[in-house]
Amino acid sequence: MRLPRFDWPTLERIAESVVEQCISELPDELREGADRVPCLYRHYHPNAPHIDPEAMYMLGEYISNDGGGGVDESGVIVLYLGALKWYCEDEDLDFEDEVRTTYLHELGHHFGWDEEEVEQRGL
Numbered sequence: 341m342r343l344p345r346f347d348w349p350t351l352e353r354i355a356e357s358v359v360e361q362c363i364s365e366l367p368d369e370l371r372e373g374a375d376r377v378p379c380l381y382r383h384y385h386p387n388a389p390h391i392d393p394e395a396m397y398m399l400g401e402y403i404s405n406d407g408g409g410g411v412d413e414s415g416v417i418v419l420y421l422g423a424l425k426w427y428c429e430d431e432d433l434d435f436e437d438e439v440r441t442t443y444l445h446e447l448g449h450h451f452g453w454d455e456e457e458v459e460q461r462g463l
Contacts, residue, residue, distance in 0.1 A: 351421045352381045358439040359419075362447075370451070377415060377450050379443065383422035399424050400442040402449035417446040 356379075363374045385398040404415040419442055428435045448458040 348383070348421075351425060354436065355381055355419055355421055355424075355439045358436050359443050362440055362443055370447075373451060374447055377417055377447065379417045379419060382418055382420050384420050385423070397423065397427070399427060399438065400446045402446040404449075415450055417443065417450065419443060419446075 359379050363371060366374055385401070398420055400417065400419045402415060402417055419439065421439075424438050424442060425435060427433070428438050445458055448461060453461070
């Protein structure tokens, strides 16, 4: 979906719908864990663009409170919708597809998968 200049509530509503759909399509053994990890929606990474220009390109992240990279029941997924919208416009990509891919990528980190394992799963 190519996005016109939507307001924040519209971007958030689209993203929430995509995430809910993703969760509903997961296999049972993953769906339960996905239901327990909160997904937050922000415009951009807090360091973007003033502190770290690379943070402008951060589309999402999994923030684990355990520090060990394993499944952390208190961790959260954060999707940076402003960055996603900008990236999709710049690369002529579908916003909903990128929200889906980014969410699933970060969910993989929640399950303890490292970057290589997430990439092997096409995320």
